Amino acid sequence: MAKLELRHLNKTYxxxxxxxxxxxxxxxxxxxxxxxxxxxxxxxTTLRMIAGLEQPTKGEVRIGDRNVNAKAPxxxxxxxxxxxxxxxxxxxxxxxxxxxxxxQKVPSNEIRHRVAETGxxxxxxxxxxxxxxxxxxxxxxxxxxxxxxxxxxxxxLLDEPLSNLDALLxxxxxxxxxxxxxxxxxxxxxxxxxxxxxxxxxxxxxxxNNGYLQQLDAPHxxxxxxxxxxVAGFIGSPQMNLLTLKCQSNNAILGDYRIPIPGGFAPxxxxxxxxxxxxxxxxxxxxxxxxxxxxFLVENLGMSYLLSVRVKGAENVTVxxxxxxxxxxxxxxxxxxxxxxxxxxFNAQNGDRLPTTHExxxxxxxxxxxx
Amino acid sequence: xxxxxxxxxxREQRTGWLLLAPAALILLAIYAYPIGRAFVLSFFTExxxxxxxxxxxxxDNYVRMALDGRFWLSIWNSTxxxxxxxxxxxxxxxxxxxxxxxxxxxxxxxxxxxxLPWALPTAIIALAWRWIFNDQYGVWNDMLVNWFHILENxxxxxxxPTWAMICVIAADVWKTTSFVSILLLAGLQSxxxxxxxxxxxxxxxxxxxxxxxxxxxLMPQILIASLFRFAQAFGIFDLPQVMTGGxxxxxxxxxxxxxxxxxxxxxxxxxxxxxxxxTFLVLVAVVALSTFFLSKVRNATGVQ
Amino acid sequence: MTTTAHDTPRQxxxxxxxxxxxxxxxxxxxxxWVAIIxxxxxxxxPVLWQWLTSIKTNDAITELPVVYFPAxxxxxxxxxxxxxxxxRFGAYIFNSAFVAITSTLLCLAIGSxxxxxxxxxxxxxxQFILAAVLIVTLFPYILLFLGLLEIVRVTGLxxxxxxxxxxxxxxxxxxxxxxxxxxxxxLPRDLEDSAKVDGYNTVQMLTQIxxxxxxxxLVTTGILAFIFAWNEYIFALTFxxxxxxxxxxxxxxxxxxTTLFDVPFGPLAAATIVxxxxxxxxxxxxxxxxxxxxxxGAVKG
Numbered sequence: 001m002a003k004l005e006l007r008h009l010n011k012t013y014x015x016x017x018x019x020x021x022x023x024x025x026x027x028x029x030x031x032x033x034x035x036x037x038x039x040x041x042x043x044x045t046t047l048r049m050i051a052g053l054e055q056p057t058k059g060e061v062r063i064g065d066r067n068v069n070a071k072a073p074x075x076x077x078x079x080x081x082x083x084x085x086x087x088x089x090x091x092x093x094x095x096x097x098x099x100x101x102x103x104q105k106v107p108s109n110e111i112r113h114r115v116a117e118t119g120x121x122x123x124x125x126x127x128x129x130x131x132x133x134x135x136x137x138x139x140x141x142x143x144x145x146x147x148x149x150x151x152x153x154x155x156x157l158l159d160e161p162l163s164n165l166d167a168l169l170x171x172x173x174x175x176x177x178x179x180x181x182x183x184x185x186x187x188x189x190x191x192x193x194x195x196x197x198x199x200x201x202x203x204x205x206x207x208x209n210n211g212y213l214q215q216l217d218a219p220h221x222x223x224x225x226x227x228x229x230x231v232a233g234f235i236g237s238p239q240m241n242l243l244t245l246k247c248q249s250n251n252a253i254l255g256d257y258r259i260p261i262p263g264g265f266a267p268x269x270x271x272x273x274x275x276x277x278x279x280x281x282x283x284x285x286x287x288x289x290x291x292x293x294x295x296f297l298v299e300n301l302g303m304s305y306l307l308s309v310r311v312k313g314a315e316n317v318t319v320x321x322x323x324x325x326x327x328x329x330x331x332x333x334x335x336x337x338x339x340x341x342x343x344x345x346f347n348a349q350n351g352d353r354l355p356t357t358h359e360x361x362x363x364x365x366x367x368x369x370x371x
Numbered sequence: 372x373x374x375x376x377x378x379x380x381x382r383e384q385r386t387g388w389l390l391l392a393p394a395a396l397i398l399l400a401i402y403a404y405p406i407g408r409a410f411v412l413s414f415f416t417e418x419x420x421x422x423x424x425x426x427x428x429x430x431d432n433y434v435r436m437a438l439d440g441r442f443w444l445s446i447w448n449s450t451x452x453x454x455x456x457x458x459x460x461x462x463x464x465x466x467x468x469x470x471x472x473x474x475x476x477x478x479x480x481x482x483x484x485x486x487l488p489w490a491l492p493t494a495i496i497a498l499a500w501r502w503i504f505n506d507q508y509g510v511w512n513d514m515l516v517n518w519f520h521i522l523e524n525x526x527x528x529x530x531x532p533t534w535a536m537i538c539v540i541a542a543d544v545w546k547t548t549s550f551v552s553i554l555l556l557a558g559l560q561s562x563x564x565x566x567x568x569x570x571x572x573x574x575x576x577x578x579x580x581x582x583x584x585x586x587x588x589l590m591p592q593i594l595i596a597s598l599f600r601f602a603q604a605f606g607i608f609d610l611p612q613v614m615t616g617g618x619x620x621x622x623x624x625x626x627x628x629x630x631x632x633x634x635x636x637x638x639x640x641x642x643x644x645x646x647x648x649x650t651f652l653v654l655v656a657v658v659a660l661s662t663f664f665l666s667k668v669r670n671a672t673g674v675q
Numbered sequence: 676m677t678t679t680a681h682d683t684p685r686q687x688x689x690x691x692x693x694x695x696x697x698x699x700x701x702x703x704x705x706x707x708w709v710a711i712i713x714x715x716x717x718x719x720x721p722v723l724w725q726w727l728t729s730i731k732t733n734d735a736i737t738e739l740p741v742v743y744f745p746a747x748x749x750x751x752x753x754x755x756x757x758x759x760x761x762x763r764f765g766a767y768i769f770n771s772a773f774v775a776i777t778s779t780l781l782c783l784a785i786g787s788x789x790x791x792x793x794x795x796x797x798x799x800x801x802q803f804i805l806a807a808v809l810i811v812t813l814f815p816y817i818l819l820f821l822g823l824l825e826i827v828r829v830t831g832l833x834x835x836x837x838x839x840x841x842x843x844x845x846x847x848x849x850x851x852x853x854x855x856x857x858x859x860x861x862l863p864r865d866l867e868d869s870a871k872v873d874g875y876n877t878v879q880m881l882t883q884i885x886x887x888x889x890x891x892x893l894v895t896t897g898i899l900a901f902i903f904a905w906n907e908y909i910f911a912l913t914f915x916x917x918x919x920x921x922x923x924x925x926x927x928x929x930x931x932x933t934t935l936f937d938v939p940f941g942p943l944a945a946a947t948i949v950x951x952x953x954x955x956x957x958x959x960x961x962x963x964x965x966x967x968x969x970x971x972g973a974v975k976g
Contacts (some may be wrong), residue, residue: 053868055377070378074874086869090887100873147873157872380797386877387796391804394789394848401845402811405822412821470710481711483962484718490958490965491722492906494924495950498943499725508940510724513741545721550969557970599813606815609908613928627817634821635913647818658813 002064002154003028004050004187009059011045019045021211023059027155027187027204034190036198037208038234043191044159046208050189051080051157063154074103079148080157083164085140087132087147094119094128097146118150121180138169149180156181156188162197177201195235199223207231225344229351232274232344238306241280241319243273244348255313257291259338261345262356271354272346277306279342280321283335290335293319300325309336406651412644419638432645442646444621445629451536452611452625453604456543460600461593463544464551471552472559482556489549497613500542504528532622535615539623543610547603551596558592559585594665601661602654626650722951728944729754736940754941755949762930762942763919764949770915771922772953774836775904778843782900783893785844786851791881793852794859795867805856812849816909827914838914839922843907847900854899854968858892859885895968898961902954923950 004027011020020042027033035043048054050061052073060067068076079100087096094115101111119125122142132140141161148156161177162170178201181188192198198205199219207214207222207230215227226232232240243254247267251258254273261267283290293309307321307329321336323329345354413432415425436442471482488496503511512525528534562585570580586593608627611617617624617632626646634643727743728736735742735749742749758764793801823842832838862885870880886893911922921929927946930939958965 048868051868051872052379053871055379072379072382072876073868073871074876078872080869080872082865082869084863084865086863086865088866088870088884088888090890099870099875103874103879383796383877384798387792387798390788390792390796390877390881391798393785394852395804397785397841397845398808398811398848400826401819401823401842402814404826405819406814408822408825409818466710467714470707470714473707475707475711479962481715482966483958484715486962486965487718487722487955487958490902490954491951492908492924492954494906494908494928495947496721498927499721499947502728502940502944503721503724505940508737508739508741510741510743513739517740545717549718553966553969557966602813602815606817608815608817609924609928612908627815630817630821631909634824640821643821647821651814651818654813654815654818658810 002187003062004155004189005060005062005065006046006050007060007062009046009049009061010057011042011049011054012057018211020049020056023208023211023213025206025213025216027189029187030185031204032181032188032190032202033204033206034192034198034202035206035208036192036195036234037214039193041208042211043193043208047080047157047159047189047191050155051078052076077151077154078157079151079153079155081144081148081159081161083160085132085144085161085164087140087143089132092129092131093124093135093143096132096143097124097150100147100151114150114152115146118146121149122146137165138173141165141173145177145180149184153186156184156186158188158190160192161190162192163194174200195237199235205235207234209234225353226274227353229272229274229346232346232353236276238277238320238322240274240276240344242346243317243319245271245273247271254291255293255311255317257311257313259289259343260340262340268348270348272348272351274344274346275319275338275342277320277322279339280319281337281339282323282327282329283337287335287337289340290337291319292333292335294333295329307334309334406647409644409647409651412641413648415641415644417640418642423638423640425641428641432642433649435642436645436649441621441624442626442629445624445626448536448621448623449605449607449625449627452540452543452607452623453601456540456547456604457597457600459540459544460548460551461597463548464555464596465593467548467552468555468559471556486549486553488546489553491546493546494609494613496546497542497610500538500545501529501614504538506530529615530619532619535619535623539611539614542614543604543607546610547600551600554592554596555589558589562588590668591665594661594668598658598661598665601657605654605657606650722947722955725944725947728940729948731941733941751941754945757939757942758945758949762926762946764923764926764946766919767921767923767926768949770836770920771905771924771950774839774843774922775901777836778840778847778904779897779900781840781844782847782851783897786848786896787855787886787889787893788881789848790852790855791859791885794856796877805853808849808852812853816846816907820909820913823910824913833914834917834920836920839907839910842910843904846907847903850899850903850968851896854896855889855892858889862888891964894961895964898957898964899968902957902965905954 006023006025009020009023010018012018019040023042023046025033035046037043045054049056052061052068052071056069061069063076063078088099091099097115097118098111101114106114115128116125119128122145124139124142124146127135127139127143132143135143141164144161148158162173165173174197181201190197190201199222202219204216205219205222206216209230215222215231217225217227222231222235226235226240229242233242245252245254245259247253247261247269248258250261250263250267252261252271252273253259259273261271291311293311295307295309297308299306299308301322302325304322304324305327307323309319309321311317311319319336345356346352347354412425414427414429416428416431417423417425467485471478471485475481503509506512506525506527506529509525509528511528512522515522516525526534528538566584566588567580570584571577575583606627607625608631611623611625612628612631615623617628627650630643630646630650633639633646727745730750730752731742731745732749732751732753735745792798793805798804819842827833827838866884866888867880870884875884905922906924907922908924908928911925912928915921915925923946927943927950930943930946
């Protein structure tokens with residue numbers, strides 16, 4: 001158990017290949033931090049630098065307030081779960097789990113005890129004498145997890161541990177992971193490209209893009225107050241509507257409609273309006289902020305429909321709305337409400353979130369953001 | 372590659388050099404030293420005339436070599452042997468590979484049988500061939516005389532200069548065709564069957580497919596096999612040494628046999644070293660040329 | 676050069692079900708089988724002939740016209756018995772086996788770490804070392820024997836098993852390094868990363884994780900190294916002059932050369948069979964591994 005801290009981490013392979021540009025953050029005991037981002041955003045490289053499998057070009061990895069840059073992976077007291085599980089094929093499940101402890105010269109009766117205990121937690125008792133080739137995908141995943149847990153490391157690192165499981169099993173194991181790591185008071189760093197995993201498992205989510213940290217926040221903050229256009233578009237499914245609109249005085253012009261921009265900043269000539277499809281709803285008669293449009297595509301998602309709507313007066317602007325399956329609408333034209341409190345505003349030039357009056361105070365303490 | 376300040380990496384590399392060191396030392400001692408030594412010794416005369424003490428003699432050995440008919444004959448013999456056996460092995464090896472690539476019952480066993488000759492000791496196989504070509508009781512004579520009635524009387528195959536060379540080549544072809552076919556077969560199996568199907572849908576005959584798909588895509592394997600076979604054939608020692616001893620009258624004396632005789636029979640170490648150097652240089656030149664072509668062909672076909 | 680031989684049969688119509696209209700089909704089949712039989716006869720003929728000779732009585736061997744399949748009273752094991760009583764083939768077999776096995780093990784022990792270093796440890800100059808190793812496989816032994824002869828004389832290693840074990844280790848090292856390296860590179864990287872995180876250092880990782888996983892590759896390489904060591908002739912001929920230290924190929928070859936007029940055809944044939952039998956067995960049992968090894972890393976005649 002120890003705090004993990006990254007200070008101005010940079011990894012440069014060549015002037016053109018810089019997967020991690022400048023990354024600083026801290027993970028405290030008991031925190032579950034998830035790195036999420038598109039492929040090539042630097043999340044795996046960062047994890048490998050924490051593990052010591054890659055060496056940072058610049059910056060420091062600190063575990064328990066000590067710089068561990070010069071320490072070999074095995075001396076950092078970390079445990080890592082790999083996407084491929086990386087079980088040693090020639091060793092039994094028991095020996096796989098015990099391998100790290102044996103190298104640490106833990107007394108053999110303690111090894112036996114700890115392996116048995118971990119095996120019990122993960123339900124591996126029956127499998128201890130098997131070789132990995134004789135295990136199912138889910139079982140292998142558990143063994144990999146057991147091998148990490150039994151070490152009682154200072155930091156847990158997990159690299160897309162669920163992505164080799166089929167969809168059904170993934171949900172089940174995700175729930176189990178949450179329970180297991182809730183019980184640990186050790187920093188956990190988790191890498192995934194799956195935002196559902198990021199949102200459900202983490203206490204903190206770090207959204208990475210292009211080698212820079214885009215936002216570091218609790219999952220609900222990431223969802224409700226994306227720090228910039230990238231985060232807004234990356235988190236949430238279906239993707240947030242992001243419309244680049246012209247401004248006139250304090251209004252953004254969306255086709256025939258004007259949407260008031262809240263105070264707190266001087267209205268620029270252009271602005272990006274963001275609203276999640278799930279926040280767009282059918283307008284009630286008394287609604288103030290409505291737009292009319294024509295449905296040109298309906299996608300049935302099962303529990304809801306995703307409608308693509310061409311806004312009246314703006315032929316090339318599409319707004320997507322997620323309507324629950326029991327709602328009825330006139331097949332051609334419909335009136336949608338865009339609740340003002342659900343609208344996000346972004347700077348059209350640099351994509352940064354524009355703070356509305358009521359949230360301005362809180363965003364001041366946010367972390368500097370680059371892209 | 373730059374040296375790094377990364378301590379983990381530095382430790383890893385240090386371990387790497389340590390792991391590499393024993394192998395490197397042995398290779399240097401067994402390969403680099405003898406070749407290097409031969410270069411040095413080739414400028415000395417060290418034979419019975421000098422009491423087996425090296426005496427510097429400049430390029431005397433090379434001058435002597437230029438005028439040494441036996442040397443040129445041995446080079447000629449090696450060249451003939453290498454070129455003819457290489458061509459035959461490639462043709463026959465390709466035929467074997469094509470046959471072994473077909474689907475038929477018992478293919479595994481036939482493949483096993485087909486690699487057998489390659490695995491057997493050449494020196495011992497030379498004995499078998501000497502017996503086959505025996506002038507009195509040899510089975511080859513018997514087959515030609517009594518089965519096929521091609522010959523009236525038995526021939527002393529290994530006693531005739533031309534036939535002796537042909538017999539040695541035949542034995543070598545028997546021994547190493549399987550090696551060539553193993554390599555070519557692996558190459559054949561890496562060619563996607565789809566290519567042939569697409570080609571035959573386009574109306575190509577099997578022969579056209581062979582010319583336009585198999586041969587070009589197999590070119591890297593063909594060149595690699597040729598390269599290795601060339602080097603081995605040019606330095607062949609055990610087969611002619613046991614089968615003919617270089618005879619009759621030096622008709623099958625390869626350059627390797629001449630080197631061996633120079634050193635072991637005439638104890639002429641300096642001259643032997645010069646012969647080694649020249650043989651080495653010939654090999655290096657041919658290998659360099661063919662690797663150059665190999666890389667060109669690889670680039671052209673896009674096959675690794 | 677990392678293609679391995681896949682043995683999956685090509686999709687062709689099953690035998691014996693000639694489709695109507697396909698007139699050329701039986702002809703093609705007949706031709707194929709003629710070709711297959713030709714391959715088998717070609718490959719086995721000389722060895723079979725040696726074997727037949729080796730079990731014939733001397734009279735049958737020198738009978739004319741040639742006796743192909745001896746009559747019941749023409750069989751004998753006399754030639755084999757002679758090899759072990761009048762000649763010292765027991766000792767020769769031991770010498771060959773001892774030298775080949777020792778050098779093979781030594782070669783694997785030295786070559787695998789080197790191969791691992793070249794496969795994974797990102798040494799500067801790696802490409803150069805590999806190229807050198809590859810080129811070295813092309814050197815015929817005749818180029819080395821003069822220099823080695825000097826070393827053997829200076830160190831007094833003549834008629835010492837080491838005089839063969841060390842060169843045999845060396846001549847098999849390039850092959851071992853290239854084959855093992857190609858196997859190491861095929862291992863999933865995650866495994867080694869995982870081992871690093873678990874705390875294995877490079878040497879422990881090699882001995883406890885990587886080598887156990889590449890056991891099949893070690894067997895493949897070992898078989899090839901054994902074959903090359905068993906078959907080697909020129910070093911054995913030159914460095915082992917004492918009768919009881921000779922290896923099988925040299926002893927067999929010299930058996931024929933001892934007397935010019937009374938060539939012992941029978942014992943010679945028997946010696947051929949004795950000397951090749953271990954290799955025939957190896958090929959029978961490990962055909963696939965041999966092919967895989969030859970095609971996967973390096974190639975050698």
